Amino acid sequence: MSEEQRPRTERVGPGGDPYPPAQGAPEGGGGDGRLEEVTLDCGWGRLVFGNTFRDPSDAADVLRSEADGARDICVYLDDPHVLVARRHDELFIDPSHTYRLALPAGLGGRLASLEVRELRDEADADAVNRMYTANGMITAPVEVLVANSGRPEFLHLVAEHVPTGAVVGTITGVDHVAVFGDPEGGTSLWCLTVDMNAAPPGTGQALLTELAERFAARGRRFVDLSVLADNAGAIRLYERLGFERIPSLFVKRKNPINEDLFVGPKVHGLDVLNPYARIIADEARRRGVAVEVIDAEWGEMRLTHGGRRHVMRESLSDLTTAIAMSRCDDKRITRRVLADAGLRVPRGVTAGGGEEDEVFLREVGRLVVKPARGEQGAGITVGVETPRALRVAVEAARRHCPDVLLEEYCEGMDLRVIVIDKQVVAAAVRRPATIVGDGRKDIRALIEAQSRRRQAATGGESRIPLDAATEEVVRAAGHSLTDVLPAGEALEVRRTANLHTGGTIHDVTAELHPDIAAACVAASEAIDIPVTGLDLLVPDPSGSEHVFIEANERPGLANHEPQPTVERYLDLLFPGTRGVPRRWVPAEAQGDGGEEP
Structure with a gap:
């Protein structure tokens, strides 16, 4: 179908192990001769034929085994809304319309300047992948595309521009009879796209015409396609060609490729949020939690999911009481509360x-x-x-x-430990801002350059002040700001390791001594705070010795990736969304090719 795109028809057995390829011959347990539990590997992902699964949850389990970087689609599933309602944490209804063209159909639209033919070789496959890339679609391995073109399940066509010999368009058809013995005699089309710079007007229609005529010659009864509901141009084209909308909904998995399809509309003020608020907003939207930015510069948001609603400023939410916040706000009170709980403080x-x-x-x-x-x-x-x-x-x-x-004053490394809902989620050693000499620039220039790098890396949140405190540290090390450091010599230029004054952070979660972890949980309980960043001084994070120096009611969760700080924060706020897979690295969404010329 027009918006989508490893080949193999396979029946998935217990535990997800594939049965041998079906080869298009009706066999198996279906009373009407259809194969059961059929998936078709297309290179860019799998088509999961939901109508061949007796239990819809088995189809969902197949979607769960989706390969990284692929887009699987469950098609023709009975009652897809019921399955998605039960597995809303990992599945969603694709926001697309399904259209059907009855065969035979007189589409017309042939062009003398085009030869529409089957994909033949690696050169053709390379050209197809170039078009996929140009149109934001997922590519497929060249060898898979070539192998597909020789199988009865697929009808993979390309449009060759006769004057130049260039491949300027492509379309993929799937024969449902060959795939699973479809008693309705149906087919579907996928991956219709063209080279927008080189294809002559009407290339898309020429590809559709050839595909429809070839399927009609096989005795097939209809061609289905899917198009995003907001792609008005493509919808006009299909309706003009005689396609009619049918009530069929498809199911996809919540993965990075599909993210734009299920996170909802763009939120006003989202782009203004600082990194500490934005990471929370992005995770919330991925889980289906509604985000309303109340004050972007302040980082204040309202999150809503079902009957739960929370207001927060970054990691400080309405779950933190005023008493707990005041215990963190005044360092003297923090010390007293922790000392009364039997914890070590200077x-x-x-x-x-x-x-x-x-x-x-x-x-x-x-x-x-x-x-x-x-x-x-x-x-x-x-x-x-x-x-x-x-x-x-x-x-x-x-x-x-x-x-x-x-x-x-206590010697030791500056350790920050994040505790969320009485569990240690992350630990990191923070180091003071440090410059490294190059034998040419003076210390002032090195500080300015390092400060610019820190600002760029943190969205402006971190910089090294050129103030009296920095000058004093440089002077105590036996230098002035005009001295030139020898190449390779490192110099700390701040006493404290605060990230906002140019400090850096280094993850030590896996090394943290269990005694320190237990003490941090006890500290969060003593303060009675659901989310906190505890600052300690330690000789070594893998040892048990430590003292507490501060507790923070609004720790920066973005500073601790890849530890799942923001995931555990959303688990705390909206426990019903637990189980959603970890955040993904963003990937380009698969396009539907737009309106064909």
């Missing part, structure tokens, strides 16, 4: 601005000074060792929050 006090601050500095030897409330690493000074540096750091923190936390 020693810390609230800065008073007097002698007591210096006393605490002398007791612990080295401090981290941070605003009690704030995010993205703003106002934090790491490694304070002198009273003067302490006063400067406290003043810097107070520019962001009047309350300042003094915390014992």
Whole structure:
């Protein structure tokens, strides 16, 4: 049929093992002589003939075995809406109309400049694949196309432009009698497309005419085709040629090729969302969850599925209570809640601005000074060792929050652990922004170049500030911003590993020690929060030693791919959509060739 496109007719036995090829001869258990459980491998995917399956769920199981990068289609299934309703997490009704042309039919439309003939060789198959590619369709292995053309199940035609010898159009017919012994004597057409730059007007109709006449000569009674419901041009063409719409619906699997067909209409404001909100919106739409962007710049959305509705800002949803959010918002409260739960935190006090601050500095030897409330690493000074540096750091923190936390400095890697619904989903070590010398550029230029790369890689979410904190780190390493680093020498230019100030993230989920994982789950329970990003300092994520330093109520889920953070988040919000396969890498959708010239 016009919008779709490995060849082999096969009956699928128990467990999905194929029976020997049917060779078109009626046999098997069908009372009318039809073969049972028939699929036809076409190269771009399989046609699953639903009318040959006694149990529709068996046809669905065949669709589930679809190969990566292929598009399988279940055709002529009785009550397809019932099957899809029961398996809506993985199947959908194709938004196409089915049209039928009674045979014989006088279509006319032959062109003197065209020879419409059967596909013969690899050169023809290469030309067909070029047209498929140009029209956004799925290609098929050349050897499969050539083998198909010699089988009775297929009628694969090409249109050759006589003056140039170029193949400028193609159409594939499937003979249902040869495939499964169809008692209705039907056929169908697929993959009608032309070279839009080289085909003369009327090429599509010439291909249709030849296909219909050849099937009529076999004694077949009709030709069916499928066309997307919004392809008005192609529908006008088929109706003008005498095709009539019939009430037949086809079923497809929710895969990346089909994604545009089942995620619904374009959502206003979707393209404005930052990466942390967009990844959630994309996963929701793939699952059939309706997305409404309330405030794109803020990242606020409303998601609806059935009777459930949630409002969220990125990973912060209405499931997080105000109490839980306040426990994360004030780092002093976070420390107290975690310490009361028996979890490890560094020693810390609230800065008073007097002698007591210096006393605490002398007791612990080295401090981290941070605003009690704030995010993205703003106002934090790491490694304070002198009273003067302490006063400067406290003043810097107070520019962001009047309350300042003094915390014992602990050596270790900066570890972020994502806990969703009391389960550890991802863990990553975050490293401070680092530049590498090339022996030519000075440190300032290297920082600017690295900052541009980080901005480009994160959609503008990450950059390295050229501020006093960066200059101080460079100076502490014995350099100035005008120094030229030797080639290959690495230099950290920030104390903190925050992603928003140019830090990088490295997945360690598989290495995480079970004691740390258990402590993180306990921390989420103590805070009573459904989604959190916990920050810890660890000598080694594969060891058990750790201290907690922060809890975040709105962690960036996009930072942890390929770990399934966004999938588990949607599972939490909409448990009825669980079981949908993991997110896929986007792939081009199969087109229907549009209106034929």
